[in-house]
Amino acid sequence: MTNPFLAESELPYQLPDFAAVRDEHFLEAFEVGMTEQLAEIAAITADPAPPTFENTLAPLERSGGVLDRVATVFFTLASSDxxxxxxxxxxxxxPRLAAHHDAIVLDAALFARIDAIHAARDDLDDEQRYLVERRHIEMVLAGAALDDAAKERLRALNQQLSTLTTRFEKNLLNDTNELAVLVTDAAELTGLTAGELSAAREAAASRDLEGWLVTLVLPTGHPWLSSIESAATRARIMEASRARATRGGEYDNRELVLELVRARAERARLLGFRDHASVVTADETAGSPAAVAELLGRLAPAAARNAAAEREALSATFGGEVTASDWAFAADAVRRERYDLDTAALRPWFEAERVLQDGVFFAAERLYGLSFRERPDLHGWNDEVRVFEVSDGDGPIGLYLLDLYTRDSKRGGAWMNSLVSRNELLGVPASVVTNNLNVPRPAAGEPTLLTLDEVETFFHEFGHALHGLFAHAGYPSLAGTNVFRDFVEFPSQVNEMWAMWPEVLTNYARHHETGEPLDAGVAQRLRDAERFGQGFGTSEYLQAALLDQAWHTLDVEQAAAVTDAAAFEAGALASVGLADDAVPPRYATTYFAHVFAGGYDAGYYSYIWSEVLDADTVEWFRENGGLTRENGERFRRRLLQAAGTRDPLAAFRDFRGRDAELGPLLARRGLD
Known part of the structure; x- marks a missing residue:
């Protein structure tokens, strides 16, 4: 068979032809792709003409077509199926891909040409100048200016790091599957809905097990902990979640994390920085670990106080000291008492298809004039993937692929990817984006009923998808969601607001059997209760963000001195006043995939950093009429469409008329 990666896909929108892909195609295409791109780079550096944007940056942007196509599909499958x-x-x-990347970013001749263009960049247009600046700082931070001996050591470290991060994710996936909690007595799951029990039964059957299988999610807290009445079952689930990759044997990540942290610290020193966090933030909007520490440090004391107050209230209602496994269950009890609100009982109003069509898509139609047409003739990487053609008033703008359900072959969490990114240089007129969620699948014929958290996650991830669909760049490396890590969560967090927006909520929150809309009083109580539990939510998030910073602000000597990952984690959380057995971090070290396998190393702070912009933007929408086409167009044209073509904070100022203010975030999270 002809290798499908050796030419552009002929499917609509250049959607990868997943059906044509076989395992044997990957290695061949990777090898061809790496060889071809190195030849393309060699041709650039061999050009005797003085370096210009047209003979250096433009061909660099065009290079690596085969490699990009195969990597996109391969890593989509590696995470999704x-x-x-x-x-x-x-x-x-x-390690081979790490070496290939280094062969380009550490190429002295290529850097000399880009350095010369960078010095004379004032004559370029705005986007070209920004691209040169981005490429230049990326190469400097990658080590392009180092001497040969330092580069050689850097290459070895990069290959080691790529191997370690890959092993971390593999270990976590396998141990997460092994630690799924099997229940053989239905009474131990009392409190779950029929749909949840059906999903657990399906999960057990898929592994040829009798009973009900509770598969674990990526965060520490499982969504079913708020409903299961058996304290013993809740404790089993929490214990399994906290134990991931800590049990010894081949899937233990504790020693692997120490190796990762030491290698990152050494790499930072080679690059002339004190620690890994300094390297990362040097090329983010934050600028330095000190700026991150200032924000997190400002929030942590109030979050800890609020969490302690919440625990006192929960314990009073619960009738005893609340543990980590009890917290969500007790919180639902207090929520029912204080707000006459049972969020678990709302699931019949959150049927997945209605949330998608009448919620997620509906809000996008009202804001941006989008329409969505399902394309059953097009296929993704799995039969469960659905493909939608997305259009606006000017015609089609791309495809949206949705992979909703959890399975053993899919990593935990929820995420967005770009399969194809619109850009002018390569003549790509539209984008193809994906959303992955991990919703338990019920038995055939039964409805998929979402939790409130899953609804909000759906809107969040679709915000990323909109960013990718709307992005309009001249050059591939500035296309799609290729923006600073501590800005990329901003559009998705803004999109979360529409989940609870009255006009949207009324449209999708209807009982899956009767069509009865969610009672207006319940909807109002949902909004009234938005700040309830923010002490816990903020505290568990800040623990993870601060833990990430603690690991990655270690210098070489400090990293070498750490010999016990669990002890380091406990000490780091205690030092910022957030150590609380009843409020564990959202992700503990051994299953913190964001920072040890997912590219958010020293960058998990990004969510709260972006939320400053998000909360301020929500205030702007409220002040200007909310869900209107005019507001949507302003947000699209001035922010989402900009992609990575300009300073994102300048784009924000263009939209908002000023820099972001912290007040709205503090008010939202009850920290004011």
Whole structure:
């Protein structure tokens, strides 16, 4: 068979032809792709003409077509529908891809040409100048200005790091699957809905087990902990969640994390920085770990106080000291008492298809004039993937692929990816974006009923998808969601607001059997209760963000001195006043995939950093009429469409008319 990666896809919108892909295609295409791109780089550096944007940056942007196509599909499968063969190949490829990347970013001749263009960049247009500046700082931070000996050590460290991060994710996936909690007595799951029990029964049947299987989610807290009445069952689930990758044997991540942190610290020193966080933030809007510490440090004391007050209130209602496994269950009890609100009982009003069509899509239609047409003739990487063609008033703008359900072959969490990114240089006129969620699948014929958290996650991830669909760049590396890490969450967080917006909520929150709309009083109580539990939510998030910073602000000597990952984690949380057995971090070290496998290393602070912009933007929408086409167009044209073509904070100022203010975030989270 012809390798499908060796030419552009002929499917609509250049959607990858997943049906044509076989395991044997990957290695061949990776090798061809790496060889071709190195030849393309060699041709650039061999050009005897003085370096210009047209003979250096433009061909650099065009390079690597085959490699980009195969990597996009391979890593989509590695995260969404992996196999033993893909996992094995991923481990084999990780150091080779790291070496290939280094061969480009550490190429002295290429850097000399880009450095010369950077020095004379004032004559370029705005986007070209910004691209040169981005490429230049990326190469400097990658080590392009180092001497040969330092570069050689850097290459070795990068290959080691790529291997370690790949192993971390593989270990976590496998141990997460192994630690799923099997229940053989239905009474132990009293409190779950029929749909949830059906999903647990399906999960057990998929592994040829009798009973009900509670598969684990990526965060520490499982969504079913708020409903299960059995304290013993809740404790089993929490214990399994906290134990991931800590039990010894081949899936233990504790020693691996120490290796990762030491390698990152050494790499930072080679690059002339004190620690890894300094390297990362040097190329983010934050600028430095000190700026991150200032924000997190300002929020942590109030979050801890609020969490302590919440625990006192929960314990009084619960009739005893609340533990980590009890917290969500007790919080629902207090919410019912204080607000006459049972969020678990709302699931019949959150049927997944209605949330998608009459909620997520409806809000996008009202704001941006979008329409969505399902394309059953187009296919994703799995039969469960749905494909939608997205259009606005001017015609089609791309495809949206949705993979809703959890499975053993999919990593935990929820995320967005770009398969194809619109850009002018390569003549790509539209984008193809994906959303992955991890909703338990009920038995055939039964409705998929979402939790409130899952509804908000749906809107969040679709915010990323909109960013990718609307992005309009001249050059591939500035296209899609290729923006600063501590800005990329901003559009998605803004989109969360529409989940609870009255006009949107009324449209999608209807009982799946009767069509009865959610009672207006319940909807109002949902909004009234938005600040309830923010002490816990903020505290568990800040613990993870501060833990990430603690690991990545270690210098070489400090990293070498850490020999016990669990003890370090406990000490780091205690030092900021957030150590609380009843409020564990959202992600503990051994299953903190964001920072040890997912590219958010020293960057998990990004969510709260972006939320400053988000909360201020929500205030702007409220002040200016909310869900209107005029407001949507302003947000689209001035922010989402800009992609990575300009300073994102300048784009924000263009939209908002000023810099973001912290007040709205403090008020939202009850920290004011």
């Amino acid at each position: 992996t196999t033993d063969a893909i996992q094995a190949l991923e481990e084999e490829l990780a």
